[in-house]
Amino acid sequence: MSTDIIDTSDHVNDPPHTPATSAGAPSGAPAPTRTDKLGPGHFRVIALLMASAFTVILNETTMSVALPPIMADLQVTESTGQWLTTAFMLTMAVVIPATGFLINRLGTRGAYLLAMSLFTAGTALAMVAPGFALLVTGRVVQATGTAIMLPLLMTTIMSIVPAHMRGRVMGNVTLVIALAPALGPTLSGIVLEPLGWRGVFGVVLPISVLALTAGILWIRDVSDRETMHLDPLSLLLALVAFGGLVWGLSGLGEAAETAALINPWIPLGVGIAVLGLFVWRQIVRQRTESALLDLRTFLQSNFRLAVVIMAISMMAMFGTMIVLPLVLQNAVGMEPLTVGLLMLPGGVAMGLLGPVVGRWYDRFGPRPIMIPGTAMVTVAIGAFAFLTPTTPLYYILGAHILLMIGLASVFTPLFSAALGVLEPHLYSHGSATISTVQQVAGAAGVALFIAIMTIRRTALEDSGIPTPEAMASGAGLAFGIGALLMAATIGVAAMIKRPESDGEFSGGH
Structure with a gap:
């Protein structure tokens, strides 16, 4: 930094920074000092x-x-x-x-x-x-x-x-x-x-x-503590709901290969059902300011839209991170060390670009960055859909770097635009919600990509296609579907607005 x-x-x-206006502040209260x-x-x-x-x-x-x-x-x-x-x-x-x-x-x-x-x-x-x-x-x-x-x-x-x-x-x-x-x-x-x-x-x-x-x-401590009481029932529902979702989603890819699809669907179905109970419980507890996860964050359109983009982007990123190395080793024939080195420049580029994108966000807001970012991710995943056992190394490297640059252009403004519209007492709940979505969507992305690749590969192998070509084709179908899903986020990114609290200080920084 x-x-x-x-x-x-x-x-x-020092007290934590407070926006120029705060919800619920007395009308005669002095405005907080700008830091x-x-x-x-x-x-x-x-x-x-x-x-x-x-x-x-x-x-x-x-x-x-x-x-x-x-x-x-x-x-x-x-x-x-x-x-x-x-x-x-x-x-x-x-x-x-x-x-x-x-x-x-x-x-x-x-x-x-x-x-x-x-x-x-x-x-x-x-x-x-x-x-x-x-x-x-x-x-x-x-x-x-x-x-x-x-x-x-x-x-x-x-x-x-x-x-x-x-x-x-x-x-x-x-x-x-x-x-x-x-x-x-x-x-x-x-x-x-x-x-x-x-x-x-x-x-x-x-x-x-x-x-x-x-x-x-x-x-x-850099923010005020709040006297809250833990709701054991909410904690139990969260354990069953989110645990069941991740457990079920994590098992779908392996189950696709063994054709035992009933096993992962049991925890997945239980997780979805209990998730509904968890949401109902939080809405009830919000009336007394005692929710485990305050869902009033979703009353802000920016936050709702950001969660949609976050979910699809995490599915794309985790699915690609798991499937791409498998294809490069088993279909293209690369050594594990070569695969690791091949994927390193993209990760480094994404990390180093983060602060730069952050400065662009402060200057221009989220839309001019997120729209091209989601488009780059869509194009990069679409490029992986054409992988074959003879695909040149520079093609794979270029597509992966483009993917990571696109993700950096999505995630950095997404965090700021999503959390910036919340009231300060909801920051921790918004952060927890986004992090939960990351975990569940990541598991869903891995399950989706692996299941599609495995089903397609198995069908082609049964028809006499060699395993390397069958795996490349199966992965290509998974990447193609992933690109279509990611394409939907381009229009959603166009609806993300700059938080009003940013506008006062954005110019010239």
Whole structure:
């Protein structure tokens, strides 16, 4: 994050930035003082939150490379080993809806220390786990801390960053979200050779301990705490609803290959049914300001539209991230290291472009960035639909870089435009809602792409087509359908408006 936003005086205990007008403020109340700069105390908080978020998100993608040696060492099958990823996603989906309550109740400091303590404990447990059961337990504890961190980061930014600077600061969040997953497999591959799979956790552990120590010393509450009571029924409904959705969606791709489609549909159907009960419960609890996840965020059209774009974009991104490496290895014949290096430039480009897009958002607003961004993502996924076993390397590299640049142009303004229209007390609930949508939509994207590819590939193999050509054709169909879905977001992006709170300070920044 650039230092040009730091003021010359320390504002560690400054009140959070407040827009010029606040809903519900007394008519005779003095207008809050406009803060043009971000004080060094607040800057340290955001920088530490970003570094911590980078660490916990980096951990998510290290398992993709570390899974084979873990399976060999602990003597588990591939279907069992996949629980290291599935359990992580399930935990994230269940915990994230409660983060709005946790952040409001515990404050910035309490939520950060809880998140990093859980992540550190989970990392240590995973590193020394003697068997697979304790390793999965460690991953679940890690995921609990990870689930708190990203909503906490976005809520803190919305609470203390002046409206006219949110775009550029949110751009740094895109850097964290994009660069960390891109570097995860590369870091894992480097560490595995000399240190083994336990070394993957061993490298992360001292970093998380350092972040926890820095949090104890530096993190202070930057927004007011709210006295809230946890609703056990809402928590139970969230567990069954979001857990069932992610569990069912995660199993659809594998079920498509074995033709046992009834199994994943059971948790998926239960999840959908209980989700309706969860929504009803939150609407009832909102009347007493005690909802686990306040759904009044959806009363804002910007937020509703942003959730639609976010869901489809996350489906496209996660589906592509899973299917593309499979096709490149099994159909094109690339080595895993080559695939990882091929996908690295796109992830780096997405991360580095985030701050630039953030500055463009502050200057021009969301539409001039999101419309071409959604179009670029559509074109890139459509380009992957024409992959064959003989597709040139430069074609794949160019399409992947275009995809990542397009996603950077979508996500950075999306966060700012969605959360910027909410009242401050809804920031944490809006952040939690967006993060929950990311997890469920990501699982849905993987399930959709894998299922389409597998069904098409199996049909072609049965007709005598060689496996590489059949897999490339199946993946092409999945990418084609994904491109059609993404094309619908271009028109939705044109309806996203600039939050009114941004307009006063946008010119010239």
